[in-house]
Amino acid sequence: MKKIYLMLILIVTLCSCSYFQVKDAIKEADRGNYVASLNSLLSVLREDSEDRRALDAFELIYPSAEKKYYDELDLSRGIDIVRYTKALLNLLRVQEAYYNLPEISKKSVAVVKPPIQERNSIKKELAQNFYDLGMRMKPVTYEEKLRTYGYFSQAKKYDLNGRKDIKSKYNSSRESALGRFYLNFTGERRYFVDSSKERVQKNLESYPLFSLSNSKNYNLRYDVNISNVNYLPPKTMSYSGIDSYIEKVIKKVMEKVVETKVVDGKTVQVEKWVPVEKVVEVEVFYRYVEYIKETSMSYDLSYALKEKNGTVIKENKKKIAFKDRVNWVEYYPLNPILGFRPINFPVSEYEKYVLSREAMEEKVLQLGNDELDGVLKELDSNRIIDW
Structure with a gap:
């Protein structure tokens, strides 16, 4: 990666407003943050699909990014489902960066186009892995119920086949993760107490799973x-x-x-x-x-x-x-x-x-x-x- 960085420094010149964006993207890649690097270059190319600096950087960084995450998959397959799933996610994000390039940019970079079939296969595997992670959870506490719902939400996001088992677990985990709040505000100044309570009631509206409840039908209490x-x-x-x-x-x-x-x-x-x-x-x-x-x-x-x-x-x-x-x-x-x-x-x-x-x-x-x-x-x- 150091060689890539040195090569690209020779390519980049100060005569373009995209100079610093490309330079920062190169630094991200040099630190191993390939997804952030490619997304930054994607942003440049959406503004100017023929930006030579960004195209050259993308062409050199993309293969290194794919290799890193393919290697991660080989090292963690069948051993660590979390590490394996993270590698799958990053591989998908790297490929999505390519697919989201403007058509002119795609024709200008010497990058092997990732097969659509592979991308779909990755999504299906992600859906299965997140489903398995959700099934491994033993949601006893409310925070565990939220985490369980998070896994099944990801499974639903990447599910291409409309699986009934994923949909069922998503719905049941969401119902279990609903936070019904009973607010118990007390204090010495009525105005302060009432105003604080009203603000928290308003805050609850911004969270998709939280709502206000009465003193009987609640599962969370905020004193x-x-x-x-x-x-x-x-x-x-x-x-x-x-x-x-x-x-x-x-x-x-x-x-x-x-x-x-x-x-x-x-x-x-x-x-x-x-x-x-x-x-x-x-x-x-x-x-x-x-x-x-x-x-x-x-x-x-x-x-x-x-x-x-x-x-x-x-x-x-x-x-x-x-x-x-x-x-x-x-x-x-x-x-x-x-x-x-x-x-x-x-x-x-x-x-x-x-x-x-x-x-x-x-x-x-x-x-x-x-x-x-x-x-x-x-x-x-x-x-x-x-x-």
């Missing part, structure tokens, strides 16, 4: 408590000091000059002082006052996500806090020089304002909701086979 709500009104602190800067100005100064004159037939030198304009440096001193205004709001959030039988899926307690802070500075002249008006004197800033209490409440509620939604997202990730 949330809000306490120690604390709001610190805006408080302003100030700090002052003295500083200076150098300013160059044109100033009239008296300068001694010597003139030569002829008096009574003799040459004499006469000294006198005359006003002249010169650029001089003046140190301007000033006093500054820096104001810092802060406000904050926080509360303690504790939550526990459990199955109906009491099995804990996730629980935690943390402080949710948000602070808003602004600052501004005012400047005042110090010991002004008579007859001198500084040009570059710092300009004082106007007073700035922090968020209102209502806006602060919205901020901490959103932070708390992100925490609670993260628990749902983590739970839902069990159904996704993201190999």
Whole structure:
């Protein structure tokens, strides 16, 4: 692969906007990330089907990618079904990258076209492997039920024959993986409690298997408590000091000059002082006052996500806090020089304002909701086979 990288560096030049995309794709291939590399090149060729750099890179990387995953299949066949299935998936993705090329690009790359029959055979094998992985699961906990559904979902995705056994297991595993939530929100501030509950109810709508349930017909319980709500009104602190800067100005100064004159037939030198304009440096001193205004709001959030039988899926307690802070500075002249008006004197800033209490409440509620939604997202990730 190092040789491929060096060869392609000679091919690629800086005269194209696709240079960096192709360069990054080469780096991905050099690290062994062939699927990401080929998909990146595919993206370039969809924009310009005759991009010579991308075509040359695709032509050199594709055979190495196929070989890697064929070798993986040989090493794991009959030994490790997970490793074997991952290799099958990657081989299919590599071949799909070729099939998705624009027709002009396909004609321009010297790549052996993967047979359609082989691609279909891979899909059928994937469907069988995911079905077998699903059948191996013993779904006792809810998270295991989600994982089981994930395997059968993949089996259904790659099933080309409409197998009844796959469809049946997909349907039954989906029914088993449905999450019916009972939300139990408590706390000391009614507005915070009600608003948090409404947000979580809205979050549930974005997950395909989750829904809201009543206090009887549920299989998941989400207990949330809000306490120690604390709001610190805006408080302003100030700090002052003295500083200076150098300013160059044109100033009239008296300068001694010597003139030569002829008096009574003799040459004499006469000294006198005359006003002249010169650029001089003046140190301007000033006093500054820096104001810092802060406000904050926080509360303690504790939550526990459990199955109906009491099995804990996730629980935690943390402080949710948000602070808003602004600052501004005012400047005042110090010991002004008579007859001198500084040009570059710092300009004082106007007073700035922090968020209102209502806006602060919205901020901490959103932070708390992100925490609670993260628990749902983590739970839902069990159904996704993201190999």
